[in-house]
Amino acid sequence: MIDLARALRKDISRRSFIKYSATLAAMLGLSDAFVPKIAAAVEGMANGKQPVIWLHGAECTGCTVSFANSHHPGVAELVLDTLSLQYHETLMAASGHVAEKALEEAMTRFKGKYILVVEGAIPVKDDGIYCRIGGKTFKSMVEEAATNAAYVVAVGTCASFGGIPAADPNPTQCKGVADVIGGTVVNIPGCPAHPDWIVGTIVSILLFNKVPELDKHGRPMPFFGKQIHENCPRRGGYEQGRFVKKFGEELPDIEGCMGAKGCRGPITYADCPHRLWNAGTNFCIAASAPCAGCVEPSFPKLPLYEPIEEVAKFIEESEASQDEGSISTFAASLGGAVAGAAAGAGAVYFAGEKAREKEGVE
Ligand code: SF4
Ligand code: SF4
Structure with a gap:
């Protein structure tokens, strides 16, 4: 068993514990009224640790690295202290036959009780022979482990939808977990998945003993319920038809929209603009890169840097309008100020709404 919290030798004071519980509540979109309940539940969980089996398939291990880099280390430790990682190929010290035996024993001992976390896509061509661990195909390992799991969680876009290993021409026919085993799989996509999404989802399952509300792609709504485009700091540029045409280009008086460089924000649902990455430092679009739509089933859709339809x-349309002067008239009517979503929605064509309709999102 791996006990990361103890390995890190960090003591969690009562005050910090309550603070972490408040952070967890915020992560899950719960009010402060839930903080005592969360604190009590996490304390209770620490007494009877939740077994977890974490398998790795066709992937780069980036999601484990992302998880280990949680910018709420206290929260991650707190959660890890309530979990009993029975098997995790990257973090466990054991290897070879000892590791294989640990996996078999964990599946037997915690039958029906463990959370199965899968990181990585599952190659299914030729019955899965292109990804084997200890002589077994990854496909058969996931199928076997999922049979007696209490919950199945797919971490990262590879495990959720196939991701980069399933990119065209997908020579090993990689698939996401749900497409292989069926049933309810909680998908936490992302390339990599944000540590808060992983920690928050696991906490939600442990607290409420059920999967959180999921969208049509099996993603938890608290993290994947909002469209990037609707919350984008460059949205004013979009509304005014001001597009970045070259990487590194800075437009005078406005943050230019990255749409001309392939931004997939209008068809991507995640809370990156609010949650931010790297300890709350920034996120792709604010750092002058287009959103690659890394949490969507279509990722990676090539070419990455061509505008989506x-x-x-x-x-x-906006360039044609600018030629006729209507967009500049529109911009002038706003006094040169950044046009927010509400101001622009009725005045100009809103590609995001079109995309939303196309995606069938409510
Ligand atoms: S297209 Fe991308 S950069 Fe432009 S407003 Fe939408 S999300 Fe932001
Ligand atoms: S902004 Fe887009 S590409 Fe960047 S992490 Fe979020 S969903 Fe992925």
């Missing part, structure tokens, strides 16, 4: 149409 909806945005290409909007760029064409």
